[in-house]
Amino acid sequence: MIKHHPESTMIHAFVAGELPASLSIAVSAHLELCPHCKAIADKATKAMADEFSGNEALVELAEPTPAQPVDEFATMLAAITEQPTDAPALKSAAVESSNQMALGEKTYTLPRALRQFSQTKWSGLGNIQRARLGLDEGDVHASLLQIDADSAIPHHTHKGYELTLLLDGCFEDESGRYEKGDFIILNGEHHHSPYTAEGCLCYTVSNAPLHFTSGVSKLLNPIGRFLY
Amino acid sequence: MYQTNQLADATINKSESAVDVQPDLNQYLMAVASHQDKAAFAKLFAFFAPKIKAFGLKQFRQEALAMDLVQETMSLVWRKAQLYSPEKGKASTWVFTIMRNYSFDMLRKIQHNKEDNLSDDLWPLYEEAEPEPDYEDDHLMREQLIQGLEALPPKQKEVVEAIYLKEMTHQELAEHLGVPLGTIKSRLRLGLEKLKEKMELHND
Numbered sequence: 001m002i003k004h005h006p007e008s009t010m011i012h013a014f015v016a017g018e019l020p021a022s023l024s025i026a027v028s029a030h031l032e033l034c035p036h037c038k039a040i041a042d043k044a045t046k047a048m049a050d051e052f053s054g055n056e057a058l059v060e061l062a063e064p065t066p067a068q069p070v071d072e073f074a075t076m077l078a079a080i081t082e083q084p085t086d087a088p089a090l091k092s093a094a095v096e097s098s099n100q101m102a103l104g105e106k107t108y109t110l111p112r113a114l115r116q117f118s119q120t121k122w123s124g125l126g127n128i129q130r131a132r133l134g135l136d137e138g139d140v141h142a143s144l145l146q147i148d149a150d151s152a153i154p155h156h157t158h159k160g161y162e163l164t165l166l167l168d169g170c171f172e173d174e175s176g177r178y179e180k181g182d183f184i185i186l187n188g189e190h191h192h193s194p195y196t197a198e199g200c201l202c203y204t205v206s207n208a209p210l211h212f213t214s215g216v217s218k219l220l221n222p223i224g225r226f227l228y
Numbered sequence: 229m230y231q232t233n234q235l236a237d238a239t240i241n242k243s244e245s246a247v248d249v250q251p252d253l254n255q256y257l258m259a260v261a262s263h264q265d266k267a268a269f270a271k272l273f274a275f276f277a278p279k280i281k282a283f284g285l286k287q288f289r290q291e292a293l294a295m296d297l298v299q300e301t302m303s304l305v306w307r308k309a310q311l312y313s314p315e316k317g318k319a320s321t322w323v324f325t326i327m328r329n330y331s332f333d334m335l336r337k338i339q340h341n342k343e344d345n346l347s348d349d350l351w352p353l354y355e356e357a358e359p360e361p362d363y364e365d366d367h368l369m370r371e372q373l374i375q376g377l378e379a380l381p382p383k384q385k386e387v388v389e390a391i392y393l394k395e396m397t398h399q400e401l402a403e404h405l406g407v408p409l410g411t412i413k414s415r416l417r418l419g420l421e422k423l424k425e426k427m428e429l430h431n432d
């Protein structure tokens with residue numbers, strides 16, 4: 001069962017289209033897995049749409065008001081209705097592209113928000129495979145990570161924030177066990193060392209490299225940059 | 229659950245002076261969907277275009293970009309109207325979604341020079357309809373329904389529309405029309421029977 005959810009302010013920002021793409025992908029993918037948050041998002045969408053459309057009576061609009069910049073709108077309106085409408089078949093074509101992603105021996109079904117990244121190039125370091133999404137959002141990097149079974153990531157902290165959405169498998173750290181759909185945000189105050197017994201696939205977003213904190217694992221800081 | 233939400237929303241949004249325009253909007257959109265009704269589209273356009281422009285100005289702070297948003301959103305509404313169905317929500321929610329999506333893609337283009345058009349994957353517009361081998365049938369059926377509705381005697385048509393398209397309750401409608409509840413029920417029954425007959429005729 002999913003125990004970790006995005007905060008409702010984040011869901012509202014997502015619905016308003018105000019989150020950057022990297023975080024929007026995470027929230028969208030979570031909503032696909034979490035009916036609870038999906039309901040919150042649906043409600044927010046309705047509320048925003050109501051606010052957008054207001055409550056004015058349509059009666060007044062029967063006649064175009066001459067005071068309005070009617071001309072530019074009128075030209076536009078005429079041009080739009082000259083266009084042919086889409087055939088219903090186009091709809092099926094639009095939703096078809098594949099959600100399947102093969103990686104090593106495994107095939108994953110990606111959430112819809114991630115499906116256009118199913119062909120992203122992977123690179124590996126030790127027991128971790130990473131595919132960077134290339135969203136071009138400056139310091140904010142978004143990646144898919146696949147971690148092999150029976151692997152640990154040494155004790156580390158986050159200089160910025162790190163968001164992890166667990167897409168497949170499970171892992172655990174000092175604060176508990178995480179399952180498919182869990183939406184976990186960590187920042188500089190958190191130290192942890194995640195371990196996965198069965199292996200997992202995650203989507204991660206972070207704005208700074210991981211920082212390894214204890215003794216010998218400082219040698220691992222290249223991994224920290226790799227994971228970022 | 230869907231029903232309860234709708235009810236809750238309806239009560240919240242009813243301000244006393246304003247007439248609720250949503251049912252009209254739904255019907256206009258349905259008319260565009262079923263027979264590319266230009267007059268109905270003009271009403272939708274008159275209602276939404278200024279609101280979309282205002283939203284666009286807030287978002288982009290540029291007249292030209294705001295007008296782009298109006299143009300693209302309303303084009304999509306025109307071209308894809310047949311994907312709308314009132315069971316999935318109000319027309320205004322549908323239009324808002326299209327606008328929000330297009331605006332998100334525009335912002336990404338402006339701010340990050342990316343044309344990845346992520347929005348339709350982030351906020352699927354048509355998700356409930358996805359497993360849809362029956363879609364053609366559905367579409368056909370809806371058209372037949374709308375035609376059937378047009379052919380009903382006016383009083384029956386009024387009642388069927390009010391209950392099924394405007395989602396009024398029997399009681400509300402009785403008060404609205406100033407007729408007894410029983411009259412509503414019998415008109416509704418007669419209207420539905422005729423509609424059913426028509427559909428069966430079509431499907432044989």
Ligand SMILES: [Zn+2]
Nearest residue numbers: 005034036037
């Ligand atoms: Zn959730």
